[in-house]
Amino acid sequence: MGETNWAGNHGYAAEAVLTPRTTEEVRAAVEAATTVKALGSRHCFNDIADAPGGVLLDLSALNTGSLENPVEINAEAATVTVGGSARYGDFVGQLHEAGFALPNLASLPHITVAGSVATGTHGSGRRLQGLASAVSALELVTADGGLRTFSREADPDVFPGLVVGLGALGVVTRLTLDVVPTFEVRQNVFEGLPWTAVHQHFDEIEDAGYSVSLFTDWTGDRIDQVWVKSRVEPGAPVTALPGLHGAVPADRPRHPVAAAGVPAVHCTPQLGVPGPWHERLPHFALAFTPSVGEELQSEYFVPYGDAVAAIEAVRGLGDQLAPVLLVCEIRAIAGDDLWLSPSHGGDRVALHFTWRPRQPEVEALLPLLEERLAPFGARPHWGKLFHSSALSGHYPRMADFRALAHDLDPGGKFRTPFIRRTVFGEAGIRLQNRPPHHTP
Numbered sequence: 001m002g003e004t005n006w007a008g009n010h011g012y013a014a015e016a017v018l019t020p021r022t023t024e025e026v027r028a029a030v031e032a033a034t035t036v037k038a039l040g041s042r043h044c045f046n047d048i049a050d051a052p053g054g055v056l057l058d059l060s061a062l063n064t065g066s067l068e069n070p071v072e073i074n075a076e077a078a079t080v081t082v083g084g085s086a087r088y089g090d091f092v093g094q095l096h097e098a099g100f101a102l103p104n105l106a107s108l109p110h111i112t113v114a115g116s117v118a119t120g121t122h123g124s125g126r127r128l129q130g131l132a133s134a135v136s137a138l139e140l141v142t143a144d145g146g147l148r149t150f151s152r153e154a155d156p157d158v159f160p161g162l163v164v165g166l167g168a169l170g171v172v173t174r175l176t177l178d179v180v181p182t183f184e185v186r187q188n189v190f191e192g193l194p195w196t197a198v199h200q201h202f203d204e205i206e207d208a209g210y211s212v213s214l215f216t217d218w219t220g221d222r223i224d225q226v227w228v229k230s231r232v233e234p235g236a237p238v239t240a241l242p243g244l245h246g247a248v249p250a251d252r253p254r255h256p257v258a259a260a261g262v263p264a265v266h267c268t269p270q271l272g273v274p275g276p277w278h279e280r281l282p283h284f285a286l287a288f289t290p291s292v293g294e295e296l297q298s299e300y301f302v303p304y305g306d307a308v309a310a311i312e313a314v315r316g317l318g319d320q321l322a323p324v325l326l327v328c329e330i331r332a333i334a335g336d337d338l339w340l341s342p343s344h345g346g347d348r349v350a351l352h353f354t355w356r357p358r359q360p361e362v363e364a365l366l367p368l369l370e371e372r373l374a375p376f377g378a379r380p381h382w383g384k385l386f387h388s389s390a391l392s393g394h395y396p397r398m399a400d401f402r403a404l405a406h407d408l409d410p411g412g413k414f415r416t417p418f419i420r421r422t423v424f425g426e427a428g429i430r431l432q433n434r435p436p437h438h439t440p
């Protein structure tokens with residue numbers, strides 16, 4: 001078929017990509033298909049968004065802002081409703097202008113809301129939940145072509161299972177998100193945080209701002225960069241920040257992936273200059289390629305209380321990781337009750353790896369990494385590269401999710417190889433990856 005994901009490391013094995021323009025066209029396409037999956041902005045790194053032998057529904061033609069899919073801000077209810085193809089970057093400015101904000105965003109605004117919440121995508125902040133927690137209602141095209149609406153309020157028994165749905169329950173055509181009053185944020189980067197400070201002051205470092213990210217290549221005795229995003233009152237004086245447990249404020253804007261040589265202009269404004277939430281919470285600006293572009297990613301979530309021990313376990317592999325690693329980001333996420341959320345059941349710390357685009361070498365390292373993180377019950381990010389598909393034990397509500405998938409999709413239209421491996425625990429279902437033109 002020749003179509004690939006954003007990273008170019010997965011060539012879709014579906015027979016065709018359809019581009020429905022209306023919800024009615026989505027319904028007809030789902031009803032007619034035997035195997036089907038929705039495609040968001042294609043930022044996942046594995047086969048989660050693929051439908052081998054079936055059809056993919058690229059929803060980008062279901063334009064946000066069109067008559068079919070308007071952005072609806074309900075000030076009284078404090079919600080925003082967007083279409084199934086909306087990228088965060090498409091409407092966050094409009095939301096801010098209307099006096100509202102989302103509590104948090106991921107590192108990039110280029111991704112769709114539907115695709116992000118389907119995989120449990122998150123930003124950073126010890127007291128901030130993943131992006132899926134903001135979803136209060138969903139409109140879903142189910143396997144029979146039916147159109148159903150579910151909400152947190154009306155469907156409390158199943159709603160927590162629907163949001164992080166891995167694309168396995170249907171095609172989301174509208175989503176409603178909770179919003180909060182708009183706010184301003186300033187972003188400061190600190191350099192050279194001693195590892196000893198991470199061990200001794202982890203909680204204080206995580207509490208240094210509204211959202212905190214640590215960037216390291218695991219070598220040396222210091223963490224390269226600490227990004228601290230702090231809420232500020234409009235008009236409040238901008239004071240210079242002192243150091244952070246031995247790290248010093250950067251004297252100019254930085255890109256978090258120093259090893260890649262990408263200019264810092266690709267990032268959102270730093271140096272403590274206050275600005276609207278949507279122009280500070282993502283690391284990367286919508287107008288530029290986020291992160292590096294030529295890369296692969298993996299990420300593992302461990303209980304917050306195990307963070308320092310898990311970090312030490314990975315540090316022990318530093319020399320083996322270094323040749324393939326571009327950078328690692330350490331973030332905290334507040335726990336939630338969504339069945340397949342990687343933060344289900346308690347606060348988590350996520351260890352994220354941005355790899356050089358050398359898939360065989362990355363795949364050789366993942367079992368080692370997973371072995372080191374196994375004592376902490378590490379859950380992989382659903383949308384990134386991981387080795388072991390034996391995930392049932394990590395999710396206490398997995399059996400409920402399977403039952404929900406059976407109810408909504410009795411014939412298994414959305415039960416693609418990824419879902420069969422990871423959710424239904426079927427052995428021998430290999431990753432159907434047809435790497436196209438992606439050479440190291």
Ligand SMILES: Cc1cc2nc3c(=O)[nH]c(=O)nc-3n(C[C@H](O)[C@H](O)[C@H](O)COP(=O)(O)OP(=O)(O)OC[C@H]3O[C@@H](n4cnc5c(N)ncnc54)[C@H](O)[C@@H]3O)c2cc1C
Nearest residue numbers: 040041042043044107112114115118121122166167172383
């Ligand atoms: C540069 C970069 C930075 C990233 N930063 C972060 C980060 O900060 N935090 C983080 O957690 N992750 C991050 N990710 C991972 C990314 O957020 C997730 O992979 C996310 O799921 C991508 O969303 P998407 O719109 O591209 O979805 P896709 O990759 O297109 O699809 C993902 C899943 O969602 C399903 N889906 C998509 N649309 C619909 C729909 N309308 N209805 C039903 N199912 C649907 C698909 O079937 C598939 O199962 C990053 C990825 C990249 C490339």
